[in-house]
Amino acid sequence: MHTALRFVQTLLATMLLAVSARSAPSQADTKTLRVFIFAGQSNMVGSHSRANDIKLFPPFAGLDLPQENVMYSYSIGREDMNSSNGWTTLKPLGSVIGPEVSFARKVAQTTKAPIAIIKCASGGTTLGEDWNPDTPGGFKLYPLALQLIRSSLADLDRKGIRYRVEGFMWHQGENDMFSREFKPAYAKNLKNFLASWRRDLNLPKLNFYIGELCTKTVWGMDNRENMHAIRTAQKAVTAEDPYAVYIPTSQNAVEIGDGAGLHYHYGTLGQLQHGEGYADAYLKSIGKLAKRSRPLKAWPLSKSSPVKLFVLAGHRNMEGERAFRADLLSSPLAKDNPKIPFKYSLGGGITASTGWEPLGVAGASETFGPELSFGQQLQAASVGNFAITKYTHSGSQVNDWTPAGTSATDQNQYKPFINFIKQSIKELQAKGHQVELAGI
Known part of the structure; x- marks a missing residue:
């Protein structure tokens, strides 16, 4: 009896393992074509980007060229759709690039698998209607x-x-926020949108990656409550849906639009970072995202010695969104300085140190801010032991940093900023240091 029961249990376990192996795609598979869908409005189109400017941004060099190993099928635009009419090679469309170009390269390089992109995007459109x-x-x-x-x-x-269809990237919502009908219904409409795709494509577990609206631009700054309403709806849907992820984008760069100030588009660098945001989220979901490692191998400050703590904080110029390691050429600033402890939270916490690290280039796109030269000058002036912390949110405004904050509560920075400073002080004290908050 017991032998028969054990046999049945073993058989059932074997069957379950076999089913699991068939139903879960093997991420070690480098032969099966991985198909990704990109859809949305103008920031998915890539409006106000310039393929010729890619060369200005060293981490993305070469993305102005065709990616011969990536298949591309698209229909983009409004009244006059620009369509591929079948599969072609992924490359910029005229002077315009969307997030798919940087996404495809990073995913292909990491997974070693063939990639295909299907894209449908149209500016100025709504989820409630179009x-x-x-x-x-x-x-x-x-x-x-x-x-x-x-x-x-x-x-x-x-x-x-x-x-196999691996994911659906969605960036949309700016136009719904201006509609009295569509804005309050965005969460309901988005939930129905996701369910409809899963039904119509017969992919009940299709993964969605929902990109945050651009908060740095004129629309982001002047329509805070509207933007907040759409973000809140997107976050609510992704929080409930086990196959949907919210992708923050406030750390992405924005550029001056043609005669329109900051306008409402990412521009070239922002689009390249936009794509890598989706790539990182996808790679994380399959356990393939490379972990950042910048360890401070030995604590450089004398035990029990007094330490001056300097805090750098602010917006995009403090973040250093357009300053790249490659721009430093042979400068010693390009290398980590293990004699200066450095702790950071960048882009609203999108990129953060693991404890204390050596002072150095730490931005997600190999970017840096004024902390490098600041630390170098302090060291040259022999000010004694010191450490540097950096806290930035480049999608914020000054009122986000006040104790009162704003109605866009997810943008409020005062409390997390103060807590970041307090935690930094506490960690230094735990190492036996007497800490002087020397400047912010």
């Missing part, structure tokens, strides 16, 4: 995108290419 799955209006983008995706996948089937 992208509405049930009663599409305006440009009727939901049925258009569905047809594009189905026809692109059918073409892969005809060619005998084995594939």
Whole structure:
């Protein structure tokens, strides 16, 4: 009896393992084509980007060229759609780049697997109407995108290419926030949008990556409550949906738009970082995201000695969004300085140190701020033992840093900033140091 029971238990366990192995795609598989869908409005299109400017940003060099190993099928635009009419090679479309170019390169390089992108994007469109799955209006983008995706996948089937759909990247919501009808319904509409795609593509566990709206631009700064409403809706949906992830973008760069100030588009560098944000989220979900490691191997300050703590904080110029390690050339500032302890939280916590690290280039795109030369000058002036902390949120405004904050509560920085300083002091004290808060 017991032998028979053990046999049945073993058989069931074996069957469950077999089912699991079949249903869970092996991330070690480097042969199956991984298909990703990109959709949304103008910041998914890549408006106000310039492919010729990519060379200005060293970490992204070469992305102005075709990626011969990446398949691309697209339909982009408004009244006059620019369509590939089948599969082609991924490359900038004229002078415009979207997040797919940096996404594809990073994912392909990391997974060693073939990549395909299907993209449908149209500026100035709404989820409540244009992208509405049930009663599409305006440009009727939901049925258009569905047809594009189905026809692109059918073409892969005809060619005998084995594939799996890995994720759906979505960046949209700016126009819904101006509608009295669509803004309060955004969470409900987004939830229905995700469910409709899973139903219509017969992919019940399709992963969605929902990009945060651009907070740095004129729209982000002048429409704070509207932006906050859409962000809150997006976060609510992704918090409830086990197959949806919210992707912060406030750390991404923005550029001056053509005759429109900061406008409401990321521009070239922001689009490149936008794509890497999706790539990092996807790679993290499959356990392939490389971990940052900048250890301070030995504590450089004498035990029990007094320490001056300097705090650097602020917005995009303190963050250093356009200063790259490669720009330092042969300067000693390009190398980590293990004699200066450095602790940081950048881009609203998107990039953060693991405890104390050596002072050095620490930004997500190999960027740096004034801390490098600041530390160098202090060291040259022999001010004694000191440490540097840095706290930035480049998508914030000055009122976000006040004790009262604003109605856009997820942007409030005062409390987390103060707590960051207190924690830094506490950690130094735990090492036996008497800490002087020397300056902010």
